[in-house]
Each structure stands twice: as C-alpha cells, then as structure tokens.
Amino acid sequence: MDRRRFIRQSALSAGGLILSAHIPFSRYPLKKPEVIVIGAGFAGLAAALQLKRKGVTVTVIESRSRIGGRVFSHPINENLVIELGGEWVGNSHVRVRELCAEFGLPLENNQMNTHLIYQGQYHAPGSWNYSEAWNAKFKKILDAYPHLKETDKQRLDQYDWWRFLVNNGCSGRDLEIRELLDSTDFGESIRHVSAFAALAEYAESSEKNEMDLKIKGGNALLVHKMREQIGAENIYCSHHVSRIVQKNRVEVTCTNGKRFTGDQLICAIPTFSVQQIHWDPVLPEPLTAAFNALQYARINKHALHFSERFWKEEAFDLVSDQSPHYFYHATKNQQSTEGVLIAYSIGDKAASNANQSNAFLADDVFRCLEPHFGNLRSLLKGQVNYYWGNDAYSYGAYALYGIGQWFKVMPELKKKFLLTHFAGEHLADWQGFMEGAMNTGEAAAAEVIG
Ligand SMILES: Cc1cc2nc3c(=O)[nH]c(=O)nc-3n(C[C@H](O)[C@H](O)[C@H](O)COP(=O)(O)OP(=O)(O)OC[C@H]3O[C@@H](n4cnc5c(N)ncnc54)[C@H](O)[C@@H]3O)c2cc1C
Structure with missing residues (x-):
C-alpha cells in the first residue's frame, strides 16, 4: 500500500x-x-x-x-445419504430452522446415546458417567456462567480449556473422557482451545451441545x-x-x-x-x-457402509480412546436395513488417518469394535473418506480460536x-x-x- x-x-x-x-x-x-x-x-x-x-x-x-462449501451431502445409494461436512442442526439454531420451515424441509431428531470404549472396556449408554464430584462441579461452573463479567470472560480467554478443567478439579478418567468428547466438538485437543470459547459453547448451547437435528434427505x-x-x-x-x-x-x-x-x-x-x-x-x-x-481444526470423516446395522440402536454413537476416536450412526432414521457408521477423528489423529488406505482404516475400526460387537468384516460394503485438513479452500473443518484469540483476533477479522x-x-x-x-x-x- x-x-x-x-x-x-x-x-x-x-x-x-x-x-x-x-x-x-x-x-x-x-x-x-x-x-x-x-x-x-x-x-x-x-x-x-x-x-x-x-x-x-x-x-x-x-x-x-x-x-x-463445507456442507457436503454424499449419497451412498438411492436410500442413504451421509454428510461429509456440516451435519447436526442444533435446537438453538434459529435461522437454519426457520429457513427449513420456510422451504418445507423437515428436520429429524438426530440425537445420540453415547457408548464408551475406554482402556479396552466397553460401556453401554447409561452405564458410564463422570464421577459424581465432577458432575456436581461442572454444573456449578455452568450455572455461574450467566453471571460472568466481560473482564472474567477475557481472563478465561487467556488460557486453554484443558487447564481450566484441571484448575477446577477435573482429573484422571474424568479429564481423559472430557478430552475425548470435547475435542470432537472443537476438532483439536482441548489443550489448544480457548477456555472462554469452550465454556461459552457448553454454557450457551442445548442439552446435547447442538447435536439435535438433521435435515431429512441431506x-x-x-x-x-x-x-x-x-x-x-x-x-x-x-x-x-x-x-x-x-x-x-x-x-x-x-x-x-x-x-x-x-x-x-x-x-x-x-x-x-x-x-x-x-x-x-x-x-x-x-x-x-x-x-x-x-x-482451523483438522477433522477426518471415514464413512463405512455396512450391509446391516449391527449397532442395533438408531441413536448409536460411541467415543473411544483409539484412533477412530468417535463413531456415530450417520444414516439414523433412513429407511434401509443397511447403514453407515462414520468414524470421526480430529487433530493429529485425523491427519494420520487421512494418510492411510481404506483397508488400514477399516482394520483400526475392526480392532476397536469387534471385541464388543462380533465379526464385522463380512458386513462391510464400501468406504468413503474426506479429510478437511487438506481441503484446498479451508485447510480445516472450521476455525479454532486459540488462547487469547477470541477477543483480539475475531474483532480484527470482522x-x-x-x-x-x-x-x-x-x-x-x-x-x-x-x-x-x-x-x-x-x-x-x-x-x-x-
Ligand atoms: C467435518 C465437519 C463437520 C461439521 N459439523 C458441523 C455440524 O455438525 N453442525 C454445524 O452446524 N456445522 C458443522 N460444521 C461447520 C459448518 O459446515 C461450517 O461452519 C459452514 O458450512 C461454513 O460455511 P461458510 O459459508 O462460512 O464457509 P464455506 O462453506 O467454506 O463456504 C465458502 C465457499 O467459498 C468458496 N471459495 C473459497 N475461495 C474462493 C475463491 N477464491 N473464489 C471463489 N470461491 C471461493 C469455497 O469453495 C466454499 O464453497 C462442520 C464442518 C465440517 C467440515
């Protein structure tokens, strides 16, 4: 200039x-x-x-x-469609819901009941939880959020969500499971996420953290x-x-x-x-x-098309501490005996998975799930993989506001x-x-x- x-x-x-x-x-x-x-x-x-x-x-x-753009519906066949990009519409997402209503596009429930595989042990939904102490503490933290002053929020933006959790007494298994679950929301380890950005998301979003609905048909x-x-x-x-x-x-x-x-x-x-x-x-x-x-956060979506829904429940999702990271039923409520599970990995795991062949990735999935769901190899019909970390236009799934960036970087960008x-x-x-x-x-x- x-x-x-x-x-x-x-x-x-x-x-x-x-x-x-x-x-x-x-x-x-x-x-x-x-x-x-x-x-x-x-x-x-x-x-x-x-x-x-x-x-x-x-x-x-x-x-x-x-x-x-990053909304990228992918038909598997005439009955099944999956999302390789943006997926869930939240109950609090007013404009998306209004536009769907205006255009006559039905929104279907897409909430999930989360299974857990942690340290080799499988836990069905309802049979695992955080410790009582951490649940009580986290409720207090969320209840206090509406009373935070602007200066409090700016202070929170100075450090990361992992540190915030540790400073508030989250440790051991509670901390590891929070890392697994929260990092699926942000697309990178919570050690890289601003504590303010994370707290605001959990305090202001719906009960299932905006994983509520999906547009029928894609x-x-x-x-x-x-x-x-x-x-x-x-x-x-x-x-x-x-x-x-x-x-x-x-x-x-x-x-x-x-x-x-x-x-x-x-x-x-x-x-x-x-x-x-x-x-x-x-x-x-x-x-x-x-x-x-x-x-921007790195996310890899690895979709596996199975000849039957061996996971049984429509509202199936599962978080694991292995490399496929997070699974969910991507064809919930779509009429077919066949179905698609997406293995969703984030951060370094996503970058590593993106470089492997479908056969290699499928082996990882079998290693993780077969001890608990039986033989799956014969059920696999096809696979699709999309890694947003190398997308030519965004080089990531979505922006990741790091430490000190929400209040400093975003205003400049606007x-x-x-x-x-x-x-x-x-x-x-x-x-x-x-x-x-x-x-x-x-x-x-x-x-x-x-
Ligand atoms: C894996 C993944 C999971 C997600 N999950 C969810 C979810 O569950 N719920 C949810 O609400 N959101 C989710 N999102 C986020 C959501 O998809 C995005 O926030 C949203 O779609 C971004 O829209 P945008 O218009 O800002 O950007 P984009 O959709 O990226 O649109 C920008 C467009 O600009 C084009 N472009 C770039 N450069 C140029 C150029 N030089 N000339 C012309 N065109 C150009 C690009 O091709 C692109 O089409 C997810 C995203 C990803 C990737």
Missing part, C-alpha cells in the same frame, strides 16, 4: 467516516447497488438470499463445481432451495477469484479470466482462501496479522475493508456451525443494505 492511500484510508476509518462508495444505497434513489458475493457456502448463500429479497442485483462466485437440500431463490443464473460455479481491486467500485477477476464489477463485495470464504487472493490495495496489516494468527464486508463461520457467535455461517452472511447483507 502506498503512503498516500494508507493515510486516506486510516484518516477515514479513524474518523468513523465512510468512503463515498460506502454510501448506503438508499442514498442512490435511482439505483440499487450491485453486490458481488464470493463463496457459495451457507454464509455467501444466506447473504445473497437476503439481498435478492431486497431487490439488489447479486452475483455469487464459487470456486468449486458445486455449491454448499443438508444439501437447503443449499439447493437457497439456490432456487437466489436464481441459479446468478451463481457462477467453477469460478475461482484470484484478484480484487477496490476503487470507487470493486472489480473481481477469476483465474479463468472472467471479470465482475460491483458497488460492494461480500467475501464469504475461509481465511486461508482470503489470503490467496491478490488484493489491490493490499489487506491492512492488522487484518493480515489476524489471518496469520487463526488456525472489520470492513473499503468496499468489502467479510462473512463466514469464523466470524460468528455460533462459530464453527452452519447457523453461525448464515448469521454472518445475513449480517453482511444488512450492512450492505444500510
């Missing part, structure tokens, strides 16, 4: 003023703004849908050949309903944005040479992808520093840059969720409309 442009920009932002191009479109009585949205995940689609409904001309540009159905409303002709798939120039208007160039111009831009892509774009003028230093600071508004799950209060992605997209649309 040259010095003149830097002064112009900082002078404007310091005074809280807006550039002429930031004038809300109501100040242009004859012309509504033309808005470009980059990214057709839930954040970008939610933004485009709101704008379209306000009569704004909107163009969505998407790198992949499909829309939905989450992609909502993606497709949104596309219908936005208009398929306004969404350009297989268009990868590589350059953004912001002057009085914004010009977006794709690697295939296509150019789009608009009055304002909503950039609804993961932070890795934002940094791959050539920005003119360059991104402000604090924003770049925030992008450099934020990491700031508007000239004509660009940022959106995406990484900026949401419901961070890491489909609901959060939608909330930020809708908020960006509201800012554009003014």
